[in-house]
Amino acid sequence: MEVEPSLPEKTTNMSKWYDEVLARAELIDIRYGVKGFIVYRPYAMEIINNFLDMFKKELEDNGHRPALFPLVIPEKMLRKEARHIKGFEGQVFWVTHSGFNPLEEKLALRPTSETAIYPLYSLWIKSYKDLPFKLYQSVTVYRYETKATRPLLRGREFLWIETHDVFRDISGAERQIEEDVAIFNKVVKDSLGIPFLHLKREDYDKFAGADYSFAFDCLLPDGRVLQIGTTHYLGTNFAKAFEIKYQDEDESFKYAHQTCFGIGISRILAALILIHGDEFGLILPFDIAPIQIVIIPIPKKEYPDDKLRKYIDKVKEKLMENDYRVIVDYSEKSPGEKYYYYDMKGVPLRIEIGPREVNNNQITIFRRDLRKKYVISSDEIMETIEEFRKDIIKTLRARAVDGLNKSIVYAESLGEVLRYVDEGKPIIKVGFCGRKACADELKSETLGYETRGYSLMERENARYCVVCGQEADHITYLAKAY
């Protein structure tokens, strides 16, 4: 069996690199035959399940409980909040028939679930004692994307978690938004090693029906940013549309304040693949890898096979006792072919065991992230693996953080913006007045850089808008986006 060629270079040819990794690491199959709908193969689902569990745990520790609302939303419900329907109307899939007959009322496949969930909230929430009220659901959602679809990056069906939280007042809601950010940080940055910009979206870009929106944008190797999560303060907009009122301590009835938080599970998988991978394939953080350690036997003709197996079994057992996800590959492929295969799959640690290792009571251990081999005594296996486990995520995160930081520049003028665009700088910060007309001009001058919003912490530093020269409201981030 021939060893296949390695992958194209990731930053210069991201699209091809990505398609090949999705196929060769057996993650996603794009041959389903309906545009924008993909098949999640087992390896992708196993990775997803591992980080989905992390999100669920954090959300539950934060007081959220799981729930499940119907996939279908009656048209009249979807229409209840005027700006909301305006934002989604063009991208909804409609169920219109059942069996051989038309339905009485057409039903939307959920593009997001505010209008499915909030009618029930108006029945459940009666008193200030019911608040805060926090639920999440982990589901697929459906949006008829008219732009070109890309697997996991932009699909018509995608996986996400959505939370829907209700509070007495704005202060409770805004505290929740901070907690949402903390949860996103903990899982996405700390555990998955994916850094992101946390930006307040420009007013004209906020979620349809929200008072304001924050979003999490990560940076892909091709220099474009990808929104992987959003958290919205809905004010009392939906509460008024759906009559979500509570009786306060003073016995008066008040509209509740709401937040919702969308975690883009499919897109986080895409980011994980694209940001950490290299020319040999995937690189997975240890904690979410379906296979954390693979043991490759290196048999030698003159060496007794049972002696090798016995040693390998001992190592494997020890690892399994510590709950590591470990496999031994005894298949007939050559060690080189096996290295190639598990490199592509992003298995974080590979242990090689041959006669030399057995005779010296050692193992050879290979770190996928550094592509470096270490020979260690078998007494040190456990502490070495624990050390590597922690160091792998640190290494991946540091690389990604470095990549993001180096990609951000600050421009004082439109001329400087255009120079940076020519140089291919992915993210350009500029003073900005906040008006859509200036954003449109920026987008057209830069051939596609969009205003992605601003960090509240940098607001003070804003001086004048690089387009109109008027006083700046804030410093906005410009980038091309998926």
Place this chain on the structure above:
Amino acid sequence: MEVEPSLPEKTTNMSKWYDEVLARAELIDIRYGVKGFIVYRPYAMEIINNFLDMFKKELEDNGHRPALFPLVIPEKMLRKEARHIKGFEGQVFWVTHSGFNPLEEKLALRPTSETAIYPLYSLWIKSYKDLPFKLYQSVTVYRYETKATRPLLRGREFLWIETHDVFRDISGAERQIEEDVAIFNKVVKDSLGIPFLHLKREDYDKFAGADYSFAFDCLLPDGRVLQIGTTHYLGTNFAKAFEIKYQDEDESFKYAHQTCFGIGISRILAALILIHGDEFGLILPFDIAPIQIVIIPIPKKEYPDDKLRKYIDKVKEKLMENDYRVIVDYSEKSPGEKYYYYDMKGVPLRIEIGPREVNNNQITIFRRDLRKKYVISSDEIMETIEEFRKDIIKTLRARAVDGLNKSIVYAESLGEVLRYVDEGKPIIKVGFCGRKACADELKSETLGYETRGYSLMERENARYCVVCGQEADHITYLAKAY
């Protein structure tokens, strides 16, 4: 606050009992507004997640891996296997529009996923080395039920797990069917305490496209049976329709043999509620209870509150160290109101702690299943709880098994069948020729008893058909069904 009245009697008024428990235990909300679509409230989702995890673990230990295929199935795919489409055509929801425009091809919401999954199998499976090939997905499915819908029992959207397995030959497939039964037994009977009949469905009742089907029927308190799972041998029917071929060791190409296994998650929740519950509400097996132990403080006016709290905290900590899901209810409701509430929720164990318990270094512990109180020394808490944990599921299962066994009678003649029907016997076994005409006559004579199929182990005992008098093929089970 008034204590609400207890529930109606379960066996004589199951329907009302059920509706009240769904609402009062905060399991399901039926007010969504689209017929056959319900809302799973947090308490129901937590219970479901607990037993879903058990199924996933068993399936994965059995070699299945998770995957996710699209919700929508193009019409031409759904039509590929002739009998299959005939079986489902009348109950499919169709997506026909997106945004403001009609779709080029209409898309079915998955009523089951054979026709979504098998086109990919024909791409993935090439060689005998790829077999067996075993996947599962845990999803919602959609069927336009024309009969009256009932929450969890018969809905137009329901939760299930479906496995789709591929083998070289019939013997591999049939072994899998036995393993499916073992998995179902382990989770449903052993862990959830729900006994069932495991029946080979009559030929005219098999799954649309299968060679034969086995099904799992449990018995509800109103005397009707409920199909909570099915496992099918598909032969090479779908392999031929979807070109799932493998190259065998002898280099010839062969059609693969397939099985699929459907686990009715929504219906299993219904069975759990209905079979174990009593006039005080739910009764949950310890291992799947979202709250396994609730501690109720019994304060006394003259007794120092901090002393009580300190003792309670100590007990709670000890329980949490052992990973029990435990809460303390310090709310202002009276102990009686709290008892009532957690009884309704089916919390398996309640610990009451007042001055007497503190002073004697004891706890009072109440078993929901037996409605019995025990006073034990605080040294014995852990071993007592472990003992109760094991005994609760034994007790629930034994009750349910007893109920099922007592409900089955054997009739020698049609006259005897009718006498048993008059007596209200839920399940009647009879000799049966296997022909649909005789089944129809039985159904009409008994006003609704259907032939649910037969146990292979009893086949030998069959003599003559109670309807036509011809030689019996087997002993069939008659019952009214959901």
